[in-house]
Amino acid sequence: MSNAVENLGKLERRVTISLPKDVVQKEIDSRIRQLAKNVRMPGFRPGKVPLKMVTQQYSGQVEAEVLSDKVGKQFFDISRAANLRVAGQPSFSPKEDAADTDYAFDATFEVYPEVKLGDIATAEIERTQTTIGDAEIDRTLEILRKQRVHFHSRGEAGEHGDGGADTAAKEGDRVTLDFVGKIDGEVFQGGSAEDFAFVLGEGRMLPEFETAATGLKVGGTREFDLHFPEDYHGKDVAGKTAQFTITVKKIEWPHLPEIGADFARSLGVADGDLTKMRAEIKDNLEREAKRRMQALAKNQVMDALLKIAELDVPNALVEQDQQRLVEMTRQDLAQRGVPNAADAPIPAEMFKEQAERRVKLGLVLAELVKAHELQAKPEQIRAEVDEFAKSYEDPKEVVRWYYSNQQRLAEMEAYVVEANVVDFVLSKARVTNKDVTFEELASATAQA
Structure with missing residues (x-):
């Protein structure tokens, strides 16, 4: 049995897996005997069906299961022994020139690439910033008046x-x-x-x-x-x-309603104080501006990292992400009430460019986080949850909602990791600041 890993290209590899037929047959016989204890057939009591009949009906199915299990286990053992980081699922095909005493399969697969991050100090990033003043508060008040x-x-x-x-x-x-x-x-x-x-x-x-x-x-x-x-x-x-x-x-x-105490109360300011109303609007605008500036900075950072990084992208991971995007599109169509959305003919090819970018970015970020220890710390996650909860009527309930569900907490953790990456890159790259109005900021994030 040869376990030598053959290099087929940049990331593609192949290894031959051999299984002695007598070992496989012994496992098949064992499983069929176990199956015969419970199998049901017309005219026989459970467990009393002749072994020969059970073998005739189930041997093909059992053989396929045994081969799948043993080939999968041996591939796992080989990849672990060779210290291979397998990307996606391997493809197995029967080997034509196998010895009569063996089953033989070629396992073709891809490995994760080496990621060269590049010199972040050479990255150029234009960071957008804005200031919230009376003009922005007045414009927001006018929008709120028009809504009423x-x-x-x-x-x-x-x-x-x-x-x-x-x-x-x-x-x-x-x-x-x-x-x-x-x-x-x-x-x-x-x-x-x-x-x-x-x-x-x-x-x-x-x-x-x-x-x-x-x-x-x-x-x-x-x-x-x-x-x-x-x-x-x-x-x-x-x-x-x-x-x-x-x-x-x-x-x-x-x-349009006049801006007075009644208007302030309609916005949730219980005592109708106009100064408090303007302060709350300013807080909300600053929170929104911060979110939008962070989103633009994140896009700039991600673009910069992709530009300086060098790596090959595993096709298997791109294809997986394409299928995931197809399924997300189908779910979106179903939520919109589109009939037969689950069977909609959506070509995966339309998502190829998007999937390649996502996979490449994921590999680059993973390498950067590992290289510079940018993992999310528990106190960072809690601070971000607290900040997010501020904009809700009952912040404590929002915090409890996050910490009661592992998936929601994992999403917040991923957000914090991205923020750590952005802060790290901005601290190393060539950054220029660009002042814009809040309206320009909103327009830029809408187009991003």
């Missing part, structure tokens, strides 16, 4: 006024109208509706539609042409021009 908007009919007096003397539809107004659209003189599916409401300026409707409705008063009618974009979601009308007629039935102007 309510509407009043234009021209009708109420506790908040009548919206002004001009009763024509303006940006921000909610307009209710009837519309009919025709292409080549024919009404098309989805091209007409009654009592259809939308807010001008929100971009829900195509620009020509919003422009046509703007300036009309209740009872006003307008005809106009509307060209559907080539990439419009309705394929029957994409790229075509329709003639629309709209009739306005209701116009409502937006009333």
Whole structure:
């Protein structure tokens, strides 16, 4: 029996596994005798089926099980003796020129690569930073006001006024109208509706539609042409021009709540103190900015590590990750209510680039963590859980929730390890700081 490991390329290896047929047969016979004690067949009491009949029916299945067990064990013993770090699962194939007295298989597999981390001091990283001031707090307050908007009919007096003397539809107004659209003189599916409401300026409707409705008063009618974009979601009308007629039935102007004690209480500030309200908003914005800056820094660090590292990527691990991404996509489709999502034909090839990056990054990070002892310490994990829990109403319950589940705690541990890696790389690399507004920061993280 030869246990020599053959080098087939950068990471691919092969080893021949031989099993004496008499040893295998002895194990097969033993398992069949054990099986015969409980096997059931019509016309026989349990345990009384003739051994010959049991052998005829089950010998093929038992032989396959014995070979799988023994080949797997011998491969494990060989890889351990040779100190091999096997990546993924080996592939076994029968060897054609085996001796008559042996079963022989070629085991083909990949090993983990040597990872050369590169010189982190040469990495260049642009770190984004922002400052939260009164302007950012005011913008957030304006967003919160708009989220609490309510509407009043234009021209009708109420506790908040009548919206002004001009009763024509303006940006921000909610307009209710009837519309009919025709292409080549024919009404098309989805091209007409009654009592259809939308807010001008929100971009829900195509620009020509919003422009046509703007300036009309209740009872006003307008005809106009509307060209559907080539990439419009309705394929029957994409790229075509329709003639629309709209009739306005209701116009409502937006009333935003005043920023006062009642508004503060609606945000959870029990005593309605405006100073406390602004302080809480600032804390939340700073927490969000920190999270976004960390996300951008992490992306920059990971890109830098991949750029300077040298390693070959095991195909077996890439294929495993591709399949995992396919399954995640299927689960996502199922959650969205897509029918037959479990059988959706999703080609693994579409995830190859993403999987290669993920596998490569995982190998680089593992090597970096080991080389520089960047593992997560228990006190780091607890500090991160405490920080995360701050934004919830009952922080103690959130902490308990994390520590009651090993998987959730492992996710937090992985997050802390990544943070350790980022801090370590930023302390060694060439870092330049770039000041941005909070809006620019939010935009950058949305695109990342």
